[in-house]
Amino acid sequence: MNVRTTSLTPPAGAIAPVRHPDAPAPGELLGAHYDQCFGCGEAQPHGLHLATRAGEGVSVTARFTVKAAHQGAPGLAHGGVLAAALDETMGALGWLLRVIAVTGRLETDFVRPVPVDTDLYLDAHVVAVRGRKIYSTATGRIGGPDGPVAVRADALFIEVKVDHFIANGRPEEINAALSDPDQVKVARAFEVNP
């Protein structure tokens, strides 16, 4: 039987992440990897509209405002929305490694409730890399970068190529994305060897 280890602790042989020499400069706004993305897409009316910036090393910061549409309990953010914000923030670390990676595993701690209208400040960094496996961690704080911790997550991202999306995505969106020069440019900006 094939037994898969699901630990998010980097295994023996994992190495420190290396910031790509062409990575966006610290402080630079990263923009959306896809304008319809629920996490970062500016054209996605139902989305989080996360604004993410490159940090030092292999790290990013991000911010989003919890809207009424993000509620679970009355006046409070839905846990799945908060997990999505953490996931999206860690996903943006691919800009700094210049790889495309998708979430394989995500573990989230919900530390305190997050009211509607809160500005959630997120930070994430890559802890270690082993082959295609990227181990990352993220924190979300209420009201400011030094505010109280509301959510935390650890994740394992797996590096993929553009073919992953071409093989699995709905053809109408894939074809539209591939015929959009801006989208192709973004996909290439993620990849060392497009």
Ligand SMILES: CCCCCCCCCCCCCC(=O)SCCNC(=O)CCNC(=O)[C@H](O)C(C)(C)COP(=O)(O)OP(=O)(O)OC[C@H]1O[C@@H](n2cnc3c(N)ncnc32)[C@H](O)[C@@H]1OP(=O)(O)O
């Ligand atoms: C046009 C395009 C534009 C570009 C857009 C940029 C998009 C950015 C998007 C960002 C958006 C935000 C982010 C999002 O929301 S991403 C969206 C949510 N995530 C997904 O949809 C991913 C779905 N899963 C898959 O497609 C496959 O399972 C993947 C690709 C992940 C792996 O299948 P693949 O066949 O390729 O590889 P493998 O199975 O040989 O595994 C490889 C290694 O990984 C280990 N492993 C795997 N899974 C797990 C696990 N759960 N726990 C622990 N370990 C796991 C595995 O043991 C093995 O380890 P080892 O044996 O080597 O030691």
